[in-house]
Amino acid sequence: MKAVHFGAGNIGRGFIGETLAENGFEIKFVDVNETIIDALNARHGYTIQLADESQKKIQVAHVSGINNGKDPDKVVAALEDADIVTTAIGPKILKFIAPLIAAGIQSRKQHHNEKKVDVIACENMIGGSQALKKEVYAHLEPADQEFADQVIGFPNAAVDRIVPLQKHEDPLFVSVEPFKEWVVDESQMAAPELKLKKVHYAPDLEPFIERKLFSVNTGHATVAYTGKHKGYDNIGDAIADPDVLRQLKRVLKETGDLLIAKWDFDRKEHEAYQEKIIGRFENKYLSDEIARVGRTPIRKLGYDERFIRPIREAKERGLGYAALLETVGKIYTFNEPQDEESQKLQQMLKEESLEEVIRETTGLKDEELLQAIAASYKEAAATKQNA
Ligand SMILES: NC(=O)c1ccc[n+]([C@@H]2O[C@H](COP(=O)([O-])OP(=O)(O)OC[C@H]3O[C@@H](n4cnc5c(N)ncnc54)[C@H](O)[C@@H]3O)[C@@H](O)[C@H]2O)c1
Numbered sequence: 040m041k042a043v044h045f046g047a048g049n050i051g052r053g054f055i056g057e058t059l060a061e062n063g064f065e066i067k068f069v070d071v072n073e074t075i076i077d078a079l080n081a082r083h084g085y086t087i088q089l090a091d092e093s094q095k096k097i098q099v100a101h102v103s104g105i106n107n108g109k110d111p112d113k114v115v116a117a118l119e120d121a122d123i124v125t126t127a128i129g130p131k132i133l134k135f136i137a138p139l140i141a142a143g144i145q146s147r148k149q150h151h152n153e154k155k156v157d158v159i160a161c162e163n164m165i166g167g168s169q170a171l172k173k174e175v176y177a178h179l180e181p182a183d184q185e186f187a188d189q190v191i192g193f194p195n196a197a198v199d200r201i202v203p204l205q206k207h208e209d210p211l212f213v214s215v216e217p218f219k220e221w222v223v224d225e226s227q228m229a230a231p232e233l234k235l236k237k238v239h240y241a242p243d244l245e246p247f248i249e250r251k252l253f254s255v256n257t258g259h260a261t262v263a264y265t266g267k268h269k270g271y272d273n274i275g276d277a278i279a280d281p282d283v284l285r286q287l288k289r290v291l292k293e294t295g296d297l298l299i300a301k302w303d304f305d306r307k308e309h310e311a312y313q314e315k316i317i318g319r320f321e322n323k324y325l326s327d328e329i330a331r332v333g334r335t336p337i338r339k340l341g342y343d344e345r346f347i348r349p350i351r352e353a354k355e356r357g358l359g360y361a362a363l364l365e366t367v368g369k370i371y372t373f374n375e376p377q378d379e380e381s382q383k384l385q386q387m388l389k390e391e392s393l394e395e396v397i398r399e400t401t402g403l404k405d406e407e408l409l410q411a412i413a414a415s416y417k418e419a420a421a422t423k424q425n426a
Pocket residue numbers: 045046047048049050051069070071072107127128129130132135136161162163198199200201202203
């Protein structure tokens with residue numbers, strides 16, 4: 040069985056690669072990072088280590104790499120007979136790999152390969168695979184789209200495992216938290232007979248992705264932005280600060296109330312899920328930088344992203360969202376020299392009116408919310424430490 044996986048980065052190697060290998064796949068990783076691709080081709084294997092007291096090592100074998108910047112034809116050839124295609128490359132990069140996936144579909148058609156295959160985007164976003172499908176279809180003629188409709192699935196997915204930035208001598212080595220959860224929308228699959236062990240298949244992904252994004256990711260980002268605002272650089276240090284922990288709990292209470300109201304989750308079970316998340320952020324064996332967790336703040340401010348969507352939906356339902364608003368104000372103060380979006384956001388704040396920046400970044404039209412975010416930003420800017 041053959042897998043093509045786009046993005047040999049932290050979660051790609053640290054979770055998707057592990058799961059595909061455990062399921063007996065030979066994996067071709069596609070990436071533009073030459074060091075990683077060369078190492079994959081030299082060694083055909085790598086090591087994952089669990090960040091807990093066990094320090095257990097897991098070996099991933101039967102892997103190789105293709106540099107899509109240099110060898111796009113090899114990617115198309117690999118897609119031609121792949122049994123599964125996955126991505127973990129970042130939501131903003133999906134449109135750049137879409138032409139290659141489209142070429143792979145055309146090639147399958149030309150070679151009369153009518154075997155059904157699923158393309159699963161494992162990104163932190165709602166509707167990731169369907170968004171990728173839209174980008175791919177933009178590169179296909181109607182006849183190729185018809186072929187794709189018959190044999191290619193784009194099931195949405197939710198992927199959860201904290202994999203920090205890696206700093207090891209071995210460029211392939213990856214340290215990961217023990218917790219992992221991969222959920223795929225079964226109803227959108229072209230090849231539902233190909234089920235991976237250790238992956239959960241759900242008839243409807245919506246509750247799973249919202250629970251994950253608005254608990255793990257809203258919470259994580261809250262620790263990052265509140266922590267940075269107080270002068271921390273690391274998630275572990277930030278969450279050890281009682282003010283940051285308090286803010287995290289307030290935010291999780293708000294998203295929890297919304298999720299319970301919307302999806303009828305059992306409150307006790309949801310609270311246990313939240314407690315587990317807090318424990319995961321506190322994991323002493325992981326060193327996770329705030330720069331990573333807070334990366335691309337403009338994306339995180341998006342209309343359907345981890346803050347604005349729960350705020351909108353809580354407001355619609357008459358539920359509380361004050362803590363979420365407080366964190367949103369702090370996002371606009373996030374100034375990370377290495378993060379292009381953070382620099383762009385700071386530049387926008389210098390060149391445009393505050394109201395324009397908030398409208399542009401959040402996509403909101405609700406005047407009350409726009410004003411509340413402006414007030415929250417002003418408060419955050421006035422109280423920021425180590426600015
Ligand atoms: N790290 C985590 O804890 C985690 C957990 C769940 C989901 N995710 C999601 O997975 C995705 C990847 O995150 P990550 O942390 O692994 O990031 P990462 O930066 O470690 O990995 C992304 C990889 O994509 C590669 N890449 C970038 N542009 C490319 C292009 N045009 N063509 C080919 N390769 C390209 C990069 O070289 C890098 O190796 C994101 O959507 C993220 O939200 C991450």
